[in-house]
Amino acid sequence: MSIRRANHLVLKCSADKQQMYGILYPTNHPTSTKGVVIIHGWMGSIPKHVRKYADLYTARDWAVVYGSSSLTTAAFRNTSKLDDAAIESVFKASEVLRKIEKAEGKKLPVILHYLSNGGAFVAESLAILTKEAKQRDEAEYSRSTLDPEVKQELLFISDRLYEKGYEVVDSAPAYLHESALFDAIDHAMPNPYEKIFTKLLLLVWNVLRDITRTIQRKDTIEVEFWRNMIESDLCLRQIYIYSVKDNITDSTKIDELIEERKKFKPDRNIISAKFEDSDHVMHLRRYPKEYMVIVDQVVNACS
Numbered sequence: 001m002s003i004r005r006a007n008h009l010v011l012k013c014s015a016d017k018q019q020m021y022g023i024l025y026p027t028n029h030p031t032s033t034k035g036v037v038i039i040h041g042w043m044g045s046i047p048k049h050v051r052k053y054a055d056l057y058t059a060r061d062w063a064v065v066y067g068s069s070s071l072t073t074a075a076f077r078n079t080s081k082l083d084d085a086a087i088e089s090v091f092k093a094s095e096v097l098r099k100i101e102k103a104e105g106k107k108l109p110v111i112l113h114y115l116s117n118g119g120a121f122v123a124e125s126l127a128i129l130t131k132e133a134k135q136r137d138e139a140e141y142s143r144s145t146l147d148p149e150v151k152q153e154l155l156f157i158s159d160r161l162y163e164k165g166y167e168v169v170d171s172a173p174a175y176l177h178e179s180a181l182f183d184a185i186d187h188a189m190p191n192p193y194e195k196i197f198t199k200l201l202l203l204v205w206n207v208l209r210d211i212t213r214t215i216q217r218k219d220t221i222e223v224e225f226w227r228n229m230i231e232s233d234l235c236l237r238q239i240y241i242y243s244v245k246d247n248i249t250d251s252t253k254i255d256e257l258i259e260e261r262k263k264f265k266p267d268r269n270i271i272s273a274k275f276e277d278s279d280h281v282m283h284l285r286r287y288p289k290e291y292m293v294i295v296d297q298v299v300n301a302c303s
Contacts, residue, residue: 021067021089022047023096024054030100032061035109035165035302036093038157040085041068042171042281043075043118044188052284053113056295062111063100065092071188074118075198076205077221079125086126087150094153097160109164109302110157112234115281116249120172124225127232130158158234166298167235171242171281173257174249176222183248187280230260236268237301239294241283243275 026032037057041050045068054064067089068074073081097108114123132146133154146154161167189195213220219227240258244251251274258270273294278286 019088020069020085021065021092023092024051024058024064024066026058026061026063028061029063030103033063033100033108034061034299035063035111035160036096037062037064037066037111037113038089038093039064039066040089040112040114040119040122041066042116042188043068044071045115045118050115053115056284056292057111057113057299060295060299062299063096065089065096068118069122074121075185077121077225082121082125083129085122086129087153089122090126090150090153090157094156097156107160107164109166110161111166111168111298111302112161113168113170114172115170116172117174117176120169120174120229123167123234124228124232126154127228127234130154130234134158161235162233163236164302165235165237166302167238168294168298169238169240170283171246171249173225173229173254175253176225177250187248226257229257230264233265238268238270239298240270240272241275241291241294242272243278243280243283245275245277246280248280 037054039050039053039057041053047067050066050068054066057064067085069082069085072078073085093110097110101108112123112126114120129146129150133151185195185198189198210220218224238261240254242249242251242254254272254274258272261268262270273283273290275283275287275290284291
């Protein structure tokens with residue numbers, strides 16, 4: 001996986017920064033809490049949208065850290081702000097876990113659940129940051145820009161996600177075709193004038209970015225992002241939830257991704273739930289019973 005961050009010193013989330021993630025607890029927290037779920041919402045989602053997914057887990061006695069990066073952060077794939085989102089969610093999940101584990105005297109699992117590319121971009125950042133935190137080579141370690149406390153929390157969460165936890169991938173990742181990005185903008189922005197302005201801005205930005213990357217002899221963003229998705233090593237257990245009807249996340253690309261990931265790391269346990277006629281990030285609404293069965297399967301596997 002490529003390390004795409006250069007001179008970016010990652011700092012822990014602080015009170016003077018805008019907070020992107022909230023925390024929900026099950027009714028009998030902390031005595032009944034089985035673990036922590038981190039949910040990253042889709043581009044343009046607001047807390048009440050993501051809360052529907054959080055409620056699925058709190059009803060099953062899991063604490064949830066949930067939220068999403070801003071629309072512009074996702075649309076322009078702002079890596080610095082995506083790092084901030086990943087780190088904030090990690091610190092909040094770690095805070096909850098440490099309190100419970102201190103009382104219970106045992107490690108609890110972490111589930112990572114993300115939706116569309118708005119969530120996948122944050123998960124991509126988390127995977128890259130975690131890989132850097134795990135770096136043991138002295139030369140690589142000396143070049144690391146990670147704040148020591150950030151590194152500590154990343155390793156803490158990784159230890160509870162990698163083998164004990166689960167990765168739930170809903171309507172993601174979408175291959176970065178320009179048409180898919182514009183469809184996502186249409187999905188996220190109701191105002192027609194804002195849509196037009198944002199699309200024009202993205203066109204200019206993408207052209208300038210591609211010229212710069214060509215001069216630097218770097219892979220295109222599309223290739224880089226897809227490679228990062230194939231090589232991501234956040235968790236040994238994954239489930240992909242997607243649909244043939246989805247006009248943003250191409251189901252054939254998800255089929256290919258699953259096969260590539262199985263080849264890349266054969267011991268990874270990957271399963272899928274492929275629907276026929278649910279729209280983008282609408283699988284829960286279209287198939288609520290089936291979705292709840294998936295959630296039950298995930299939490300039971302982590303118990």
